[in-house]
Amino acid sequence: xxxxxxxxxxGSRSAVGEVLxxxxxxxxxxxxxxxxxxxxxxxxxxxxxxxxxxxRATDGTTIRCPDDAVVVRGRQCARCEADDPWRWMxxxxxxxxxxxxALRDHIMRPHWLYVATFAxxxxxxxxxxxxxxxSRLDEQGPMLAHWIALASDGIQVREWEDLVSRTTSLGQVxxxxxxxxxxxxxxxxxxxxxxxxxxxxEAGEALGGVADVTVLAEPWPNPRDPASLxxxxxxxxxxxxxxxxxxxxxxxxxxxxxxxxxxxxxxxxWAVDLTALVGHRVRCVHAQTPVPQIQDGLF
Numbered sequence: 001x002x003x004x005x006x007x008x009x010x011g012s013r014s015a016v017g018e019v020l021x022x023x024x025x026x027x028x029x030x031x032x033x034x035x036x037x038x039x040x041x042x043x044x045x046x047x048x049x050x051x052x053x054x055x056r057a058t059d060g061t062t063i064r065c066p067d068d069a070v071v072v073r074g075r076q077c078a079r080c081e082a083d084d085p086w087r088w089m090x091x092x093x094x095x096x097x098x099x100x101x102a103l104r105d106h107i108m109r110p111h112w113l114y115v116a117t118f119a120x121x122x123x124x125x126x127x128x129x130x131x132x133x134x135s136r137l138d139e140q141g142p143m144l145a146h147w148i149a150l151a152s153d154g155i156q157v158r159e160w161e162d163l164v165s166r167t168t169s170l171g172q173v174x175x176x177x178x179x180x181x182x183x184x185x186x187x188x189x190x191x192x193x194x195x196x197x198x199x200x201x202e203a204g205e206a207l208g209g210v211a212d213v214t215v216l217a218e219p220w221p222n223p224r225d226p227a228s229l230x231x232x233x234x235x236x237x238x239x240x241x242x243x244x245x246x247x248x249x250x251x252x253x254x255x256x257x258x259x260x261x262x263x264x265x266x267x268x269x270w271a272v273d274l275t276a277l278v279g280h281r282v283r284c285v286h287a288q289t290p291v292p293q294i295q296d297g298l299f
Contacts, residue, residue, distance in 0.1 A: 012253035048243035120182025141255020237272035
């Protein structure tokens with residue numbers, strides 16, 4: 001990656017991080033994935049400009065932005081957002097115009113409803129198509145999760161998801177910022193377990209009155225080790241990967257969050273949002289993130 005490359009996605013489906021780079025403009029390739037296993041030393045320079053990532057065709061393939069447009073918010077320019085047939089999938093159950101073709105094939109497959117709890121105790125309800133049942137959770141990086149119901153299709157599962165959100169304290173989104181915050185402070189595994197069990201009870205009670213739901217509690221096998229977290233001195237990374245020069249060593253990855261170490265600091269582990277790279281052009285450089293001055297509480 002001597003020249004700059006556009007980052008299409010960044011995160012992890014296990015303890016190993018991944019950064020997907022877009023192909024160059026004159027290439028027919030699909031781009032390439034850079035793996036970030038434990039111990040990987042990273043030195044990058046990030047262009048602060050953010051570019052449109054294009055849109056997906058009905059078959060799910062990515063179509064490059066024809067304008068190579070710069071974006072200020074989100075990940076798509078107005079043109080690509082308007083051309084993206086997938087943008088309505090999360091509200092398809094509320095639409096009067098059901099999808100057709102490949103989109104309909106996708107939405108009519110069996111879908112799972114799950115409850116996931118993240119570091120810091122934030123909990124959500126979510127959905128996953130059957131063939132992505134496990135990987136959907138793997139890439140989000142929770143501490144704990146259970147699949148709680150299997151729906152016949154994506155419309156039914158989204159109706160159940162809305163019901164749970166409407167009648168309980170569970171939301172449907174946990175942002176990367178919230179995930180970073182949960183991993184930038186001491187992790188209490190017992191508290192996370194208690195919160196998760198409360199969330200499962202709430203969700204089960206919400207679904208209990210629905211005639212066609214069989215409430216389950218199938219545990220998700222976490223590919224990471226939560227027991228490794230309480231022993232770490234966790235802190236928020238100094239700055240954002242959305243611009244500037246950065247250098248660190250990867251210690252662990254939890255979905256969009258990387259836990260990294262900085263040269264010159266043998267005690268702390270820093271939580272950084274990898275998704276801040278998405279849409280930016282990056283290139284490899286020799287760089288070292290300075291260790292900030294820290295004043296911990298004295299009493």
